[in-house]
Amino acid sequence: MSEEEVKSLEEAPKKRRSKKAAPKNVITGKVKSDDFSSSISEIEKDSMVSSDQVADILVSTMEQAYLEWSYPGLYKDKDSDDPAKDLIKAKVVFDDAYDKFNIYDVKTVTNEDDIVDDAYQISPEDAAEYKKDAKVGDIVEIPFDVTKLDKTYVRRVKQLFQSKLKEASKEAILTVYKDQIGELIEGTCIKAENDNYEISFGKAEGFLRKNAHNLLPNDHFSVGEKVLVHLSDVSDRSNPPSLVISRTSDKFLEKLLERYVPELQSGTVVIRGLAREAGKRTKIFVESKDPNVDPVGTCVGPESTRIRSALNELKGEKIDIAKYHQNKALQIIEAMKPATVIGLTCPDDFFDSNVHYEELEADKDYEYPKITAVVKNGNQGVAIGSQGVNVRLASRLTKCTISVLQSDDAISSGLKYMMVADIEKLVGENKPAPAPLSSDEASQEGDLEEEAVKDEEVIPNEAPIAEETKPVEEAKPVEEAKPVEEVKPAEEVKPVEEKKPEVDLIKEAKQSQPVEHIEIHNKPKISLEELEEALSQKKGPSETRSHKRFKKDEKKEEEAPSEASKVQAMPIYTEAELREMEEAEKDQNDNSNNDMDDEESEELDEAYDEYYDDNK
Numbered sequence: 001m002s003e004e005e006v007k008s009l010e011e012a013p014k015k016r017r018s019k020k021a022a023p024k025n026v027i028t029g030k031v032k033s034d035d036f037s038s039s040i041s042e043i044e045k046d047s048m049v050s051s052d053q054v055a056d057i058l059v060s061t062m063e064q065a066y067l068e069w070s071y072p073g074l075y076k077d078k079d080s081d082d083p084a085k086d087l088i089k090a091k092v093v094f095d096d097a098y099d100k101f102n103i104y105d106v107k108t109v110t111n112e113d114d115i116v117d118d119a120y121q122i123s124p125e126d127a128a129e130y131k132k133d134a135k136v137g138d139i140v141e142i143p144f145d146v147t148k149l150d151k152t153y154v155r156r157v158k159q160l161f162q163s164k165l166k167e168a169s170k171e172a173i174l175t176v177y178k179d180q181i182g183e184l185i186e187g188t189c190i191k192a193e194n195d196n197y198e199i200s201f202g203k204a205e206g207f208l209r210k211n212a213h214n215l216l217p218n219d220h221f222s223v224g225e226k227v228l229v230h231l232s233d234v235s236d237r238s239n240p241p242s243l244v245i246s247r248t249s250d251k252f253l254e255k256l257l258e259r260y261v262p263e264l265q266s267g268t269v270v271i272r273g274l275a276r277e278a279g280k281r282t283k284i285f286v287e288s289k290d291p292n293v294d295p296v297g298t299c300v301g302p303e304s305t306r307i308r309s310a311l312n313e314l315k316g317e318k319i320d321i322a323k324y325h326q327n328k329a330l331q332i333i334e335a336m337k338p339a340t341v342i343g344l345t346c347p348d349d350f351f352d353s354n355v356h357y358e359e360l361e362a363d364k365d366y367e368y369p370k371i372t373a374v375v376k377n378g379n380q381g382v383a384i385g386s387q388g389v390n391v392r393l394a395s396r397l398t399k400c401t402i403s404v405l406q407s408d409d410a411i412s413s414g415l416k417y418m419m420v421a422d423i424e425k426l427v428g429e430n431k432p433a434p435a436p437l438s439s440d441e442a443s444q445e446g447d448l449e450e451e452a453v454k455d456e457e458v459i460p461n462e463a464p465i466a467e468e469t470k471p472v473e474e475a476k477p478v479e480e481a482k483p484v485e486e487v488k489p490a491e492e493v494k495p496v497e498e499k500k501p502e503v504d505l506i507k508e509a510k511q512s513q514p515v516e517h518i519e520i521h522n523k524p525k526i527s528l529e530e531l532e533e534a535l536s537q538k539k540g541p542s543e544t545r546s547h548k549r550f551k552k553d554e555k556k557e558e559e560a561p562s563e564a565s566k567v568q569a570m571p572i573y574t575e576a577e578l579r580e581m582e583e584a585e586k587d588q589n590d591n592s593n594n595d596m597d598d599e600e601s602e603e604l605d606e607a608y609d610e611y612y613d614d615n616k
Contacts, residue, residue, distance in 0.1 A: 027154070029100055029146040036098050047169035047240040048176070048203055055094075057164045062092040065156040066103055069149065071119065087120045091141060104141040109134050162239065170241040173204045173234050177243065184255045185231045185245075189221045199227050199245065204234075206243035214246035217279040218315040228313065230255060248278035256313060257284075260306045261299050269295045272324040275396035279317050281385070283335060283393045285324040296321050320393075327427045328357055332402065333420060335394035336373055339383030342407065343374040343417040351426050361399050368401045372410075374417050380406040 040054045049057075067090050068075040074084060089106040112123040122142075127134035130142055177185075187206065191198035195210040206229065208215045221227055229245040230252035246252055254271055263269040273285035286295040299321050300307045307319060322334040329350045333341045347369055349355045360366050373391075375383045383404045384391050395402045405415065 027146050027149045029102060031094075031099050031101060043165065047165055048172040049165065049168045053168060054165070057168060058161060059092050059094070061157055061160040061164060062101070062103070063090045065153055065160055066090045066092070066144075066149075068156060069153045084117060084119065087117075089120065090144075101146075103144040103146055105144055107140050107142060109136050109138045109140060111136055166236045166239055166241060170234050170236045173241055173243070176203050177201075177231065177234065180231055181233065182251070183231060184228055184252070184259065186226055186228050187245075189223055189225045189227055192221055192223055195220075197221050197227070199229065201243060204241070204243050206231075206245035208245065208247065214248055216247050216315060216317070219247060228256075248276075250274050250276050253282055253310075253314075253319075256310050257299065260309045261301070263288075263293065263298050268293055269298050273397050275393040277389055277393065279314075281318045281320065281389050281393060283320045283322065283397045285322055285331070285334070285397065287324040296323050325427075327351070328398065328400070329418075329423045330427060331398045332371060332373060332394065332400060333423070335397045336375075336383055336391070336402070339373075339375050339379050339390065339404075341373050341375055341383075341420060343410070343419050344423065345372045345415065345417045346423065357399070366399075368395070368399055370401045370403070372403050372405055372415060372417065374405050374407060374410045374415070377406050377408055380404055380409075 040051045043049065043054050044051050047054075067088060070090075071088065074080075074082060074088070091104040091106050092101055093104070094101045107118075107120055107122040107127075109124055109127045110121040112125070115121045115123060122140055124134055124136060127138065127140045131138065131140050134140060174181075185201060187199035187201040189197050190200045190205070195215065197208040197215070199206045199208060208219070208221075208227070208229070229247055230249055231243055231245055232249065232251065233244040235242055235244050253276060254274065257271075258264045261269065264271070268290050269286055269288050271284055272287045274282065276282040284299075286299055288295040288298070307321070311317070311319065320337060322337060325331050325334060327350065329344055329346050332344060373383065382390070385393075391402050391404055405413070410417065
């Protein structure tokens with residue numbers, strides 16, 4: 001570097017480092033009145049809080065923030081019950097134009113010897129500086145230099161102001177809508193975006209959001225469209241507070257039905273239970289306070305007009321309305337509709353009148369009883385429902401854990417359950433529950449009932465039957481005739497205890513003379529038609545080959561004669577004719593026994609067994 005360059009650098013003026021500008025005071029006590037007034041007007045419009053209330057909230061917020069800034073240790077613990085919190089006070093005053101404010105510490109004049117805390121007490125000598133002639137007990141306002149306040153104070157004022165404004169706004173909205181909480185209200189959609197809707201109700205707004213689960217799956221609204229919702233509360237989570245609304249709650253559906261069913265509004269019909277999966281299906285128990293009013297028919301309405309009006313608002317959701325029963329088993333049967341339940345596994349206390357399930361279910365530790373509902377074959381899909389919605393809602397409605405089996409599956413698993421007819425009978429008679437039937441017994445019950453009906457199909461006792469028999473045109477040979485003693489009635493069938501009809505036991509005649517009518521005065525074991533068919537199938541001695549087994553059975557018959565054989569009927573043949581017939585039959589039987597081989601004997605045994613099996 002040359003000398004000239006060095007010289008020029010030495011002569012050049014040196015740059016001075018600029019001193020950092022002193023920070024400006026955050027608070028000066030001055031306020032832009034125009035901005036302040038416009039801000040209060042906007043707040044009043046959005047929050048439904050008057051301008052005077054907004055000003056009062058601001059003043060109280062600034063006072064509290066000042067105390068927390070001045071005594072951080074005292075107000076750090078929010079739950080502290082230090083009495084000094086109520087004694088230490090401050091005052092914020094705005095001038096009439098709202099262009100300036102001042103802060104004052106408020107203290108009480110106290111004798112110097114009695115002063116406990118100078119945060120809220122001051123001696124008379126010191127008080128005279130701020131108030132002449134101050135005496136013990138007077139209140140003195142000591143000005144505070146607001147320039148000492150910092151950003152911490154401003155931040156705290158903002159937090160407290162927003163919190164108190166929300167609270168005041170919520171109270172203002174509640175004042176307007178308090179009479180409509182719990183009811184249906186109608187608003188207008190003012191914003192629609194990605195299945196999120198803002199609904200205006202005049203003084204306040206509410207929101208329907210898909211992720212908030214207060215919107216039905218098929219709900220789609222456009223701006224300006226009317227929307228019916230249920231109002232449950234006012235929320236202060238947003239600023240300003242908004243209305244808590246829903247279209248998926250149980251209360252929305254209850255109030256919707258009340259709108260179309262006057263009996264629900266008057267209390268003639270009441271809803272005793274409701275289980276809902278919004279957008280899919282709802283099950284409802286209804287009960288009538290008037291025995292002349294059908295609760296289900298009333299809710300459905302003539303030609304389903306009432307329920308259809310509600311369904312139109314639900315946009316595809318289905319409603320099952322069932323009659324409420326006090327008995328838990330009957331509740332399950334009703335709740336499982338449209339499926340047809342044929343049996344249930346029921347605990348004994350389902351039929352105990354001393355057990356009150358409503359009280360038990362109120363206990364948070366109550367465990368739902370596990371019930372198996374047996375339905376008809378092929379009806380299991382209906383009982384379970386799409387994705388299990390039917391049985392799931394029935395479980396929630398009855399407060400039981402219900403599983404479903406169809407009849408064949410219940411039989412194969414050996415499940416024991418009670419038939420619906422037995423349940424209804426027990427409920428009607430209010431008797432203790434009998435032992436449940438096994439699946440096999442339940443499946444056979446229908447067959448047993450049919451057999452019992454057949455046994456009861458007898459001829460009435462009022463008109464005894466005296467059926468006329470046509471005379472036989474040609475007399476049969478004696479050897480072909482069969483004496484009365486040989487006629488064996490079919491195996492005994494249980495008699496009907498109450499009905500005692502009179503029937504003709506013998507109708508066949510083997511002589512040329514007309515047969516006299518015989519009246520039998522005993523209880524019939526089988527019907528007249530069955531007896532006539534059995535007698536017509538009997539073969540005569542010339543056509544039948546006897547067997548020793550038959551004779552053995554005949555001896556047993558003689559030892560224990562049936563009731564029908566004890567009947568004293570009038571003789572048809574003379575004694576001489578009967579003896580001749582017996583001798584002829586004896587000879588024929590001897591010849592037959594000699595000619596019969598073992599194979600024919602077995603065939604006859606089988607025929608014999610088959611005949612009596614068919615007539616059991």
